[in-house]
Amino acid sequence: MQYYYLVAGLTEYPFDIEAAAAGGLKIDVPEIKRTILGELAPADRRAVELLYTYYDILNIVGYVKRTGLPFNVLGNLSHKEVALLVDRTVEGEGEGTLLPEELAAREEELDVPAAIRAVVERFRGGQAEEGAGELAPLSVEDLERELFLNFYRVCEGTAEGSGWFGLVARLPEFLRRWAEYDRTVRNIVAAYKARQLGWPAEVRARMIVEERQELREAYVSGLAQDFGMRDRFPYTEEVLQVLETEDFVERERRMDALRVRMADDLAEQDYFGVGRVMDYLIRLNILYRWTALEAGRGREEFRELVAGLTEAEAIGRATARR
Template sequence: MFEKNYYCLVAGLREYALDSDTKGFDAREIIAEILEEVSSGDAEAVRLLYGYYDCENIIALRAGRSAYNPLGNIPAEELEQELASPKALPKAMAQVLKDYAATESEETEGVDLSLGFERALLTAYYEECARSKSRFVRQWAEFDRTLRNVTAAAVARSMDRRVDSVTVGKGDVVAQLQRSSAADFGLRGELTYVDAVLAAVNDEQNMIEKEHKIDLIRWEHAGELASSDYFNINAILSYLVKINIVARWSQLDPKRGRAMLDRIMAELDSKELIK
């Protein structure tokens, strides 16, 4: 199957960033513009990428917290209804909500309730991504899950907590994190970024600095996954991952958010030169 190319859309990505500079950064507006331009199949991939933030928002709502990330697909005013009667979420994620809402007398449909709600919902999200038709979504989700697991395992170890209580999903890396006593969990030869993650967690007392270092790992990997893509949905998804990081840092540290936005524009300029 041939991938659809978006020559005009990709050419306009830099303009979205420039508009953000003059009008104020609005990631949700950029996402909406992109969703209007891409095919229905590619729009599905975009929405699935943002399903992670739906998970965050639903977890917060269920826990009684007021936090809401506007990057989620589901508007804040519709979250409570979605939690009670899921219709917008992908099937596996919706099933988690249904099973946790079920009374003890009702049967559940294969969701491991022993995981706890948060880990069960995130596991379902990553399973949905693994089945995506989008190569970028599949590879990005696997990387993102692994990065979060390594980070969570390192933090758990530093606090003398059980690693298996914080990891999401299954697989060789998860098994290694849970059983290894090595400083690098025995993953140095498998994950090129493991030392950088462990250094950020173990050596950095400043939480903002730690998060910044880990987000830089995300940034680099998003670029690597689309390094040979210029006009297709992979290039756009890679751009959106970086937009998400800019959105986060625009709130945490506006100066760093500005620097990251400049970096996006520089990277887009370099692709123009290659083209």
Template sequence: MSNYYYLVAGLPTLSLDDGKLSYTVENFKSELYPSLSDKDKKLIDLFYLKFDNVNLLKLLRNKEAEIDKRGNYSAKDLLLLVEAVRQGDAREKKFPSYLYDFVALYLQSAGEEHFVAEEALAAAYYAYAMKCSNRFVSRWFEFSLNVNNILSAFISRKYKLEVAPRIVGDTEVCELLRTSNARDFGLGEQLEYMEDLQRIAEMDELVEREKKTDLLAWKWLEDESFFNYFTIERLFVFLLQLEMIERWISLDKEKGSELFRQMIQHLKEEVQIPEEFRK
């Protein structure tokens, strides 16, 4: 296991309420990433893949779209990937397998009424990331998936919408969310953060709900990485926390209200995710 004493020792202490940053998600990639081992770079790549996911969707819809430069791949790379899938070419190892699978599904299903590309790609991304050999990183993605699914389940109930179609994944938690009629979906004893999520889901103000969710995630990251002093896990936590702060610096209440309206509209739509991307 690589030790990054000097890198970690030089990092600033972060708080979710920070109003400005000396580091950003983007310059982490340019300044700290080159010092990592090849094995650890692959772990950090899992984080940056979320930007590639968004970029890929943009380019599938418009080849000339502006992309987020924080991703692992250039627009040219992603367009070549799409063309390779179209032509049935052999897969290149530099791309995660789930991207190939998703592009193939997109090309086949994009015109179908109930196909929601964002949901299908997110499901594939989480499934891929949770297979990571690093236990902490794998557990983070499982935690993140659980939080998203549980909040979606509670909010769906709140608005008297069907829960099952909005749950992504094939874990025990996912199955309980789809099938349980219990107030806590039978997860109260299994997940220590279940009560916290129940309280968060009851909040009507989206900005407040988002902040409480991030605080819960922040605490989980700090608790679970407590004994990882100068390891890649600590750098992974720093990167996740950087992203949270960046998001809050750019988010205001007006944007929060807009997000709330979008979320409710999304929940009211019938969503059906292809079965292969639920597992």
């Protein structure tokens, strides 16, 4: 479906990370997101909501690990809904006011892709899906990797079952390719830093979000400088150049600028379709995370945040935040 009037009417914001981090650029992305969703056809609306499931995963991981990072309001789920999904608890209501079946019914109503829900159920020690047989519960350390593995499966149309309300087969090409690009960047960043720090293969393996054995081996134990990705991923050289930037904040800024260029390039094939809408939202999402830092203290606050993390946690944040 084409959205000529919607695309033509989108407010253009300068992609100025410095201004955003300094408090000079205010964008109400949650409200813009709500407005745009109201203009989309049902299938496209679900696809955009799936794009924002990325932030639900960050919130789920933050809730489970008690990271102390601010709740990301870009996600589809509220803080209470994340608590319900993970713990089957309802904040603000006294213990014992809801029966287990009532909690389960509320949790089932949440807008969460089936593949993501299955991971959370495994984490709780339950079954992935009816009739699948009992699976070993996930550890806290494995939860984030499995959530993102299944997120990319759904976006790329490879998740088992009906995916999210039967829309897997009709997901936009932009979303499929963006998910592939995003996963590749995440893995290159993780593999590069792990190699740089000399971490053993078993630690590297836990950081890589990839199911294809050939690619996993390239990321974990491959000797090629580019992890064998130069012929597979058109932005490999640029990602590696960004990773050579010593200053962490400047590296983040350059990586975000590259992500925006990747989204822009993908949207050229669907300029008045939902691909262009997603491209627009990705750009705003990236600016929003910089504007979320305290005005005038963007760089300093970012440094303080990273300084409070272990090196492994810092790498995890670098591969996840966008």
